[in-house]
Amino acid sequence: MADDDPDDRELALTAIQESRLVNELRFVEDGEELMQYLRREGRYREPKDAPRPGLILLDLNMPRKDGREALREIKSDPVLKHIPVVVLTTSKAEEDILRSYGLGANCFITKPVTFEGLVDVVKVLDRHWLQIVELPPEPSDHEA
Template sequence: MQSNKRPIVILVADDDAEDRMLVKDALDESRLTNQVQFVENGEELLDYLHNRNSYADKEKYPTPGLILLDLNMPKKDGREALKEIKSDEHLRVIPVVVLTTSKAEEDILKTYDLGVSSFIAKPVTFGALVDVMKTLSKYWFEIVELPKP
């Protein structure tokens, strides 16, 4: 079990406002106390990760310890953003979990090829989403050792 209880920021990249709200509610329901930040597309995700434009304040927008990434977003989709993240020597250590409605085998293969840590199809019910968030938080914040940001 992870002994250091430093706060790990979760960064959720999802263009759907309802999905963002459901993920936040599911994280709250699973009693996760980590700070959660949200971005709405791949461009915002990369701006956040590089602390540029409206995400320049490093204290307000700290480096995340985990990214939950939707694949189908406007401007720059999750696949493109993932490719950039995993090709950047400073960002590639951040675990990225794809959380998407896609169940396409091509998406699963491509994202693992690009270096995603896990691929999860978004559950249909809120209860199932809460269960996924509980499992994710237990795994990523209690079991595995994450690199310091």
């Protein structure tokens, strides 16, 4: 999950625990850190420190590199482009929705205003993206 708001990150973690999901959730605070994580750069050099995510939850409005820029980079990278990206943001702007899908987002969700709503979203994301949908395998070292 890439989100600069510590409260939103904490709520997401609590919602995952409340939903009884077993999936590990890792956090980065902006698009720059997200790209370092995905490319295994800097403090994320070791594969154990940056396992490939099965799904990216991406906020749009972050410092340094916003979600739109990170989404563009992810979807233009031959190794990363297959990772599903769910935009999870406070924006309801039609421009953000259209631009996100145009950049390759797999889904656009406006953050719920209640904790219960967030728990519901987490459950739906888990069911859809982690239980129903067949995701591509992680590329082998010779493909990366």
